[in-house]
Amino acid sequence: MRELIRDTVFSRLAWLADEFSERPALWQGEHKINYRELNERTNQLACGFLHEGMKPGSHVAIWGEPDLQLLLMFIALQKLGCVTILLNTCLKYKEAQEQVVETDTEFMVVGDGYKEIDFLEEMSKMSEDVQRQLKKIIYAGVRQNIPYIGFNEIVENGETSQEMDLFKRMAAQLQVENPAVMLATSGTTGLKSKLVVLSMFHLVNGGLQKAEVFKMNTFDIICMAMPLFHIFCLDVNVMAALMSGACLYLPKNRRSREVLRAVQEAKCTVLNAVPSIFYSLLARQEEENYDVSSLRVGMIGGAYCPPEKFCEIDRKFGFTLIPGLGQTEAAAGIAAAEIADPLEVRSTTVGHIVDYMEARIVNTETQKVLPTGEAGEVCVRGCMLMMGYYKQPELTAESYDNDGYMHTGDIGYIDGDGYLHMKARIKDLINRGGEKINPNEIESLIMKDHRVRSCKVVPVPDEHYGEQACAVIECKNNQSITTEEVIDSLKNNLADYKIPAYVLFVAHIPRTATGKYRQKEIIKMAIEKLKL
The missing domain is CATH 3.30.300.30 (ANL, C-terminal domain)
Structure with a gap:
């Protein structure tokens, strides 16, 4: 069992910059940044953000597809101690506007767009009240003559400001229990999003726990095939890589062709995705046959994957596919298999309950705790569960029972060897x-x-x-x-x-x-x- 640590993103990256200074941290196309550069650049950006009026506890929304600029900004905001709200890139302006209001967003980082959605155009449609609410909008894209302050200006302000000492004092005083990110979740069946608040402790230790599952080392290259606003990506890609000294590779975009091309060209070793993304990758691979021989491990989660399909993915990509069960409210996940588990176990279960988490199965009607092998609702308890739903204390309280176990809404059972078998979502x-x-x-x-x-x-x-x-x-x-x-x-x-x-x-x-x-x-x- 890996020990939990009490590092902030600031202190952890400072340590990694000393230990693995020349190892690559972020990579996209021809641009590669090592851990020393990552630490220096994000410190400069954090100072630039401080110069623009942000401070520890400021609510800053990010609305954009992950690229080097956006990832650097996200890390810098975490170093400064801002609460980062990661907006879904499929939102139109009314939905995004609603979340800006609900999350008390003060600043926004906006990219160019996603598919047919132009974020700058959507921003221009937001109400005057929302425009007044936002103290500053920062542009993280490639267009010219944009009426917002850009990435390069933030960097320049950070380089020339006299605030580095102030920033470092602030960062050194941050508490790991402080809120770090806010993520909207409603599954895919709910009517209204719930805003889950996770702490710095959750992010750092969740990433390190996943790195332990993958047996990750500084020579691993993780292909980021999912959007940043999803806890699965944030946990198993971004934080697992950047908290352990591995390299995070960013494809040109998230289309199946570009993801497979990224694996081939960068010789990625880790590929994580939800089932439907893996299905698309399988179909593309059958048509175009990319070299994916560098892959050694990957995690699948976020939705049900039939055993036959699981085995097909494992076999055709020639790596060890690991099942995992998680949800936004459980930052580090709920269960995961191990690399050493046989394929039969990995394809039919979601592994053991993760470290620092307890689980029990209860009858959905009586709430009575059920014996081994009997199916009911999976309930979990532990220090890696969310801080709560933002400004919804009643809803937060309703999610837990009197013993502190959170209701997951998943139906499953635990077998005699401690493996968790999933049956269905209650609401499905x-x-x-x-x-x-x-x-x-x-x-x-x-x-x-x-x-x-x-x-x-x-x-x-x-x-x-x-x-x-x-x-x-x-x-x-x-x-x-x-x-x-x-x-x-x-x-x-x-x-x-x-x-x-x-x-x-x-x-x-x-x-x-x-x-x-x-x-x-x-x-x-x-x-x-x-x-x-």
Whole structure:
């Protein structure tokens, strides 16, 4: 068990700069920054931020895709002790504006955009009240003649200011229990985001725990294939790499071709992603066959992955794929397998409960603690759980029981060897006339067909049963499958009530920017297409 440390990002990077000064820390294309340079540049940026009026405790939102500039700014803000709000890059101005207000954001760092969304244009649409709320907007992009202060100006202000001594005194006085980041979470089914607050202690130790799972060393190169605003990426990519002395590689963008090209050109050794991203990478790899022989390990999490698909990813990428269970409220995750675990264990469980976390399984109705091997809700307790939901003390209190265990909303059981087996999310279960249907069970069987790229089973309304299951299927390129084939394959393995009443084939299943399925959108699409 790795000891927890009480370092801040400031003190940890200062130590890494001394120990591994010439080892690469951040790398994108032709630009590579070692740990000495990382420490110096982020100190300069922190001074520049101080010059602009930021201070420990300031709320600063980041709205942009991860590149070198943005990562350097994020690290500098953490060094200064600012509370960094990481906004989803798929948000439009009304949604972003709402979170700016809810999080009491004082400053914003804005990039160019994501896909068809132009962040600068969206910023111009925000209300006058929000514009007045923001003390300063900082631009982290490549365009010219932008009416906001830019990255280079911040750096220059940091180089010329007399505030380095003041910054270092402030940074040295920061407490690891101080809030560090704020992340919005509502899963993909909720109506309103919950704002999870995590501390510096959570970030640093969460990263180091993941580095321990990966057996990470200073020669590892981690490919960042996910967006910064997702806790999975922040934990297993950014903090795992930069708190352990490894190198974080940033692809040109997060498209499957660019991610695989990055692995090939940079000889990345670690690749972490949610299942749908791995599915896209598999499809692209089958078409273009990149050299991914440098990969040695990767983690998959964020959504259910059928055992057959897990094994396919593990085999075709030629590395050790590790399953993990986490959620934003549990900064360092809840469970993870080990590299030494056999494939059968890694593909069918999510590993053991992580260090410094306790877990118990309870009956969802009576809250009675259940024995080994019996399925119920997974509840966890430990020092790596969130500080709470921002300005929502009642909601925070509701998430815990009287013994301090947090309800995860996941259904699972722990076997005799201590491995956690996941069954479903409570809110994803389909209630067909009182019979509970686990979508994962159906999806796992459908995904066995080599023609299927991805599948999501969702509830749709039914006058008689209340809800019926609908299987929404996305086939691989140039592949097709019939409804009859799907139903026939399921009838041999499932009880009749579990057989989907509807099978819907679509070109693309809606996903979030992090690769998770958009549950509400999929249900709406199914209802419209089926004319229910």
